[in-house]
Amino acid sequence: MSDAAATAATAAASGSRARGGGLAAERWLWPLAGLALFVAAWEGAVRGGLMNAVLVPPPSDVVPALFRELESGMWAGVVVASLRHYLAGVAIGSLLGIAAGIAVGLSPKVEAAQAGIARVLRPIPPLAWIPFAIIWFGVSETAAGFIIAIGVFWLNYFSALGAVRQIDPGLIELAHSFGQGGLWRRLAKIVLPGAAPGILTGLRAGLGQGWMTVVAAELFGIPGIGQRMMEASGLLATDIVALYMLTIAALYSLSDLVFQRLTRRALAWMP
């Protein structure tokens, strides 16, 4: 076991050194030190009476709040509910956005035709769709998923469109001259892999944007983290509000980290 740990440590150290001379300590030590300082200052400011503990809950209150919420099953319940909206919205919005972006990117004429539509619809913030979402779908999970999907759609649409437009035309010619010029072959062998870096960048941005909108969508009473935060704030249970803020931050970081890992593997061919 200590062997494995040593190997892991060596790998981590050599990895960080390869990345630009920094030691592993530098990569982790300073960010952690800064974070610790921030938490300590926050705690100190509340305890020292600089800030009201009800308006700004100290970190030491957030930890017990977490245990209470875990114990009551509330934490798991709202996180699962939010994850459901998030995953459904992000999946649907990303898929449609990528598909539409690729389809439009393949044809300059269609691209020209969509420019006007996109100019009108794209600047509408996802949250501005909430009234329609509620009128169409009621205060339901579908409404939350819809709002998330809208924001994610545009991000993925434009990144996929741009990525397809930027594919080296020489590779398209190559496909034609080696008998792979048919639409589906071209799509599978040139367009999709060639646009993958741009598409994945859009997906990643969408994963982040999804977390921004999921809470806002739930503030209107759709069960999930957002609704729980509104409940807690109505009772001035600010420790619980802070707990869920940090929960979202943790979920976002985790999803981003996992996605980055997967991306790195998928794009191993890039220099």
Add this chain to the structure above:
Amino acid sequence: MDAVTPPALAHRSAEAAAPAIVEAEGLSFGFPGDASGALVLEDFHLALPRGGFVAVVGPSGVGKSTLLRVVAGLVPQTRGRITVDAAANPGRRPVATVYQDARLLPWRRALGNIEFGLEGLVADRRERRERARTVLAKVGLAEHAGKWPHQLSGGQRQRIGIARALAVEPDLLLMDEPFSALDAITRRGLQDELLRLWRDSGISVLFVTHDLDEAVYLADRVVLLAGRPGRIVEEFSVGLPRPREREGGAFGDTVRTIRAALDESFTHGAGI
């Protein structure tokens, strides 16, 4: 130009009896996508004998690359006739192209890039892999099968490009300045390797370059283009025996003669 023709060079010599694989007559075309109708190459003619090696030489902008696209059937001509007498056989493609930039798919490993040409041609995946491996070994890169293109040198990438073209066992190989982006040493090595592969395979090669020495070193015949739109200035048969000396007297004479014809085309206004 009354210079004595070196023995190695005969202007527009009568063709050998071998039937032509590519025949072009009065061929004219513009740049693809240029709607103005302006021609880039005009009144081009060519008879590439089966198994022959013809180089088309000329400055940038005379339509050399477009010529290869027209021969490959990717771009239609404006006027004239072009026939390529190469039929598609099962498991083979009649024509294959090697590009200046190697044009490998960056998301495929070396072997995968060679297999690309075989997809849709050879149904069996294992057979494709086997054929790709054989050709990879032929260009001397067997041990680099698993590398990504960005891990290969320029010369190695171009070898993969050549291997990808040879893997489909074409009758006609179109080469678009394949060595012009390489350093001189690598270029020479690949030229010799190309001649070896050509000799071993009996393939016909249409080779486009702006390097006169390269054309004379490689080809049986050199077609000289110049002007805007491009036109044939002159055609030369290179009778030097192979393997050719790169610096030899006869080689130098041949290059000088062709260069003189090119220079003359410039001074007579046919040039740029």
